[in-house]
Amino acid sequence: MAPGERAHCARCDAVLAKGSRFGPETALAFAATGLILAVPAAILPFVTAGKLRNERISHLFTGVAGLWDNNMPELAILVLLCGGVFPIALLCCLAALLGPARFGRAEMKAGWLLRVVRVLGHWAIPEVQVLAVLVALMKLGKLVDVKIGPGFWFYGAMSLALLFAMRSFELEASP
DSSP: OOTTOEEEOTTTOOEEEEOOTTOTTHHHHHHHHHHHHHHHHHHSOOEEEEETTEEEEEOTTHHHHHHHHTTOHHHHHHHHIIIIIHHHHHHHHHHHHHHHHHTTOOOOOOHHHHHHHHHHHHHOOHHHHHHHHHHHHHHHTTTSEEEEOHHHHHHHHHHHHHHHHHHHHHHHHOO
16 A cells, blocks of 8 residues: 555445555565664663662563562563564574565565564554563662663663564554
8 A cells, every 4th residue: 555545444444454554565664674783782782780889780581580580480481582583583584575666676475474473563562561661660760779781772772673663563464
């Protein structure tokens, strides 16, 4: 669909699909942006907490290791998958689906990849992890000095890029 176009039901006039506001390559641009932002999110410090000159620097997956070490392996695996692995896999799948058409290659007939995108879309929830970190920071801020690191901001931006990519993709891929 062209940018701004809408498909309406002939019977009830409900909106079935809308063309992406910014054009057909929006989802690919957001997916590529999310992949770029994922690298510093995983490497840079996420949160620094300290009291009396004793600081502890946490990274994106420090919480997963803490859950694992405290005998919560199921929760650790779930946090790792839903907050780290699935969002990056979803961004990669979106890029693989949308990239070939953008660069003049023959489009892939990858119905299976589209199904993977639909499933991962339900399980990739980095925005929940961002909100959980913010709530934890509010609670911990009363007890210790907390500083949000650049990794958190990159992760939050990656989460937004993923949400925008999925929103743009769903608008383009709706029946």
